[in-house]
Amino acid sequence: MTHQKTSHIFTKIALKPLNTNLFNIVLLSIFLTIGTCKIYSQDISKKTKSIPVNNKKNSPISSAESKNESTTLLTTTDTIKKDSIQPKALLEGQIKYKATDYVKIEQKKKLITLYNNAELYYQDTELKAGIIVLNYETNEVLAGRIKDSLGKPSQYPNFKQSENVIEPDSIRFNFKSKKALIWNSRTDQGEFKVKAVLTKKENDSVYFLKGARFTTSKDIDNPEYYFQTSKVKIIPGKKVVTGLTNLVIANVPTPIALPFAFFPMSKETSVSGLLLPSYNDSNNRGFSLQNGGYYFALSDNYDLTVLGDYYTNGSYAMRFESSYAKRYSYRGNLNFRFENLINSERGYPDYSKQSIYNLQWSHSKDSKGSPNSSFSASVNMGSSKYFQQSINQSNVGSNLNNTLSSSVSYSKTFLGTIGSRLSLSATHSQNTQTSEINMTLPDLQYSVDRIYPFVGKDGMKKGFFKNINLLYNLVGKNSFVTSDSLFFSKEMFDNAKLGVQHSIPLSTNFKLFKHFSASAAMNYNEVWTIKTINRFYNKDQSTVTDQTINGFDSFRTYNFSSSLGTTIYGTFNFKPDKKIKSIRHVMRPSLSYGYTPSFEKYFDTYATDASGTMTKDYTRFEGGIFGAPGNSNSNIVGFDLSNTFEAKITDPDSTKVEAKKIMLLNNLNFSTSYNVNADGKTTFGWAPVRVSGGTQLFKDKLNMNFGATLDPYAIDNSGATINVYNINNGGSLFRMTSANMTLNYSISSKDSDKEKEDENKQGQRNGGRDDDLFGRNTVDNVRGNSQFDDEDTEGTDEISEFFASKLPWDMTFAYSLTYSNNNRQSQISGNSIMVSANADLTPKWKVGASTGYDFVQNGVTYTQLRFERDLLSWRMDFNWQPFGNQANWSFFIGIKSGILSDIKYDKRSASNR
Structure with a gap:
């Protein structure tokens, strides 16, 4: 290697003409050797290492x-x-x-x-x-x-x-x-895209920028907006600190400027920080700051958001929202809202003051964490009028809902030779119109798996005896009925109903005559209670009085039941050249019988007047949580008939040979019963015939359900049912007392797309619908979220591309009709239609509307109009509810990015609440 380098250096000297005498050749060789050593020594002296090239x-x-x-x-x-x-x-x-x-x-x-x-x-x-x-x-x-x-x-x-x-x-x-010097750098820092004329990298953790602009726009070289600043210090993954910062929109500087700015850039999914409020004004509450507060990123598993509103007339509101999750274990969220509402000013005739609240909790457990146990919660409780009166809730579908419900449950399965299951739950149901609350706390249930005492060693369960099986169920409940004003008060607990029910059902099933399925069952019940009543005539008050007796008591009942059913198939074939090839009718008739004996031993008598000559029977177990025993025999024979209709038609696809199956009627059911022991005075033999059915049409996009009640008995002039058949009273065979029909239809421009998943989660959590048929939930603090889909519309604003494609749209349609004729009034008691539609007028403009009409009240139902403009890094929307007590409008424009969500303008009109 050394000689190669030397030869390269003296290539020109070696090419000089040389004399052929021997002396000159030897002399020149000595000279070259000496020269080579000197030059080589000088070349190597500057090098400390040899660097091989390959x-x-x-x-x-x-x-x-x-x-x-x-x-x-x-x-x-x-x-x-x-x-x-x-x-x-x-x-x-x-x-x-x-x-x-x-x-x-x-x-x-x-x-x-x-x-x-x-x-x-x-x-x-x-x-x-x-x-x-x-x-x-x-x-x-x-x-x-x-x-x-x-x-x-x-x-x-x-x-x-x-x-x-x-x-x-x-x-x-x-x-x-x-260290580094960088010219015209482009980099991503969290959600920011940063471009700087000159960047100095001090070390791995500090950057200094000169002449920088930063934005959340996708195009850093030509953004629709950016923040211009002369000096920036960036600590990657931690923070960005700037000097004088000016907002530039469409390359036009705006008056919006800050002497300095600080942006946290944590690598964590969320960062604690202030939430800036929005300004609004109200006709009857004054000026306000809404949704200001603080977000606490407490850990990777849970967080907390604290929000508040304040009005100059003294009204205020507080909201606490927390989400939590642990992978492969559980996830959920907890929201609590409290509002102290003051209407008008003290001293004015319309002055009023009230407090409302709402608690929401949802929790789900991952079955992978513990397959033999589960825990879930779905809670929505609080003031009955919260969603109607809240100053921070735009009118959503939950306003139209009359019921708030909650359920918290825990269950565990015990494995073994004979398995069992234990569940513990609490339930809550609240009528927002009457303010009545029904609550069960707790609800304990324990059951033992089905036991087959007569099954053989081969395990075959065939025949009457081998199919005999029994269960054991235990149910314990503590139930309350109260109102908003007495919720969790002493009166609520004093009126609680507590009881335990034991039941042992014994049943079997078998085939009869090869074509009939038969079943027989006997059920034994035992009820324990700690409260009974003593009913007597109170002479001091001249009225019948119920006295509560505290102490353990119990009663026992039993009943028998059996059923017999079969399935009948019928097919009607058409000519081969017809489009309809055949129609198939499936009937499933069933006959049932139930017997419950009289339990008169649990009944006593009480006087109804002061003389004591007039008496009535009663049982001390009346009003119990598991009911009371009966004092009359019950012999009920039931009749049921279910039908399905389907057809085979020629498939529109000519390449397919086999006919296509379509469903004509999913179900058409008839049911009634006959009471053998009816006395003809207070009870009648035949029960009304109930007819119900449903089907799906237009590729299962239209769901239709209908029902009717047909009473065979006539009524007198006062509207009371009499023991005379309607046909014998000059009428038809049956008297239609009620009927109803509902239609639901959903279509869109993209029929092949799957249905959207739960886009109105908060509205559904409030108790409303999961779609936007009754409007969208537009709570102020989540206005930055799109009300429509979150599809990326970047690059879709080409005019030629837009007009060459279909206009994206979707529509939800619902119709309800109710007929009432209990007292020969023969009237339409309910007749309304609801429609919700969304459409993309252009790739950047989206509009939506939810409205309806009530033909009985002759008025427009709740209506909401929605407009949204996609401004690339920004979004703008306008919502308008033009009618009703909740009439209002709201306007929002802001940056989509979560880190700049406080840069917004949010304005709402004063509602009529």
Whole structure:
């Protein structure tokens, strides 16, 4: 290798003309040898290490090798040990590099030049550019662009160190000090895209920027808005601190400016911080600041949001919202809202003051964490009028809901030879119109798995005896009936109903005459209670009085039941040339019988007047949580008939040979019963015939359900039912007392798309619908979320592309009709239609409406109009409820990015609440 270098250096001297005499040749050889040693010594003295260019020995870098893209390694291993003190390495690791056109190594200058699609990898640094020049003596690298065939700059540098990526025009970086100078850099910092004229990288954790702009727009070079600042300090993953900052929209500076700005850039999914309020005004509550507060990112598993409203007339509201989750274990959210509402000013006639609240809790447990137990919660409780009177809830579907319900349950399965299951729950139901609350706390249920005492060793359960099985069920309840004003008060607990029920059902099923399925069952019940009544005539008050008796008591009942059913198939075939090939009718008739004996031993008598001559029967168990025993025999024979109709038609697809099946009627059911022991006075033999049915049409997009009640008995002039058949009273065979029909139809421009998943989750959590048939939930603090889909509309605003495609839209339609004729009034008691529709007028404009009409009240039902404009990094919407007590409008414009969600304008009109 040494002689090769020397020969290269003296190539020109070796080509000089030489004399042929021997003396001159020898003299010249001595001279060349001496000269070679001196020159070689000078060349090596400046080098501390030899740097092999490649793995081939005795071979310099050829031009052919420099043009390929194979990876080349540059190491710092010293192959010549000069003295006992080892010099320090120039580089602290291996360098991998490659280029498309050439790799040029200049050993005197200590430079490596990579040209065209150059790539360099060193430690945690990756650098890609059009041209890269590495000085391995000073540990510096310079990267820049190159020009393409049209003379335009191309192959911009891409500098990546750890998780930080910078895309500048050119960069100068020192591997040893980790400092860098970057020209026209482009980088992502969290949700921000940052571009700076000059960037100085002080170390791995500090960057200084000059002439910087940062935005959340996707196009950093031509953003629709950005923040312009002269000085910026960035600590990646932690924070961004700026000097004087000015908001620029469409390249036009705005008056909005800050002397300095601070943005947290934590790598965590959420960061604690202030939530700026929005300003509003109200006719009867004054000026207000709404939804101001603080977000606490407490840990990776749970958080807390505290929000508040304040009105200048003294009204205020507080909201606490928390979400929590643990992977493979559970997830849920907890919301509590409290509002102190003051209407008008003290001293005015319309002055009023009240407090309302609402508690919501949802929890679900992952079955993978504990497959033998589960815990779930769905709670929505509080003031009955909360959703109608709340000052922070725009009129949503929950306003139209009359019931709030809750359920919290825990269950555990015990495995064994005979398994069992235990469940503990609490339920709540609240009527928002009457303010009545029904609550069960707790509800304990325990059951033992089905036991077959007569089954053989082979395990076959066939026949009457082998199919005999029994269960054991235990149910314990503590129930309350109260109102808003007495909720969780002493009166509520004093009126509680507590009881335990034990039941042992014994049943079997078997085949009869090959075509009939028969079943028989007997059920034994035992009820324990701690409260009974003593009914007597109170002479002091001249009325019948019930006295509560505290103490343990119990009663026992039993009953028998049996059923017999079969399935009948019928097919009607059409001619082969008809479109309808055949119609299939499936009937499932069943006959049932139930007997419950009289339990007169649990009945006593009481006087109804002061003389004591008139008496009535009663049982001390009346009003119990599990009912009371009866004092009359019950012999009920039931009749049921269910029908389904389906057809086979010629498939529209001519390539298919077999006919296509379609459902004509999913179900058409008839049911009634006959009481053998009816007395003809208070009870009648035949029960009304109930007819119900339903089907799906138009590719299952239209759901239709209908029902009717047909009474065979007539009524007198006062409207009371009499023991005379209607046909014998001059009427028809049956008297239709009620009927109803509902239609639900959903269509969209994209019929093949799957239904959208629960887009109105908060509205559904409030007790409303999961769609927008009754409008969308528009709580102030979530106004930044789109009311429609979250599809990316970037790049869809090409005019030719838009008009060449279908206009995206969807519609939900509901119709309800109710007929009443209990007292021969023959009237339509309910007749209404509801429609909700959304459409994209342009790729950036979305509109929606929810409305309806009540034909009985002759008025428009709740109506909501929605408009939304996609402004790329911004969004704007306008919601308007033009009618009713909840009439109001709201306007919002703000940045989509969560980190800049406080940059918004949110205005709402004063509602009539």
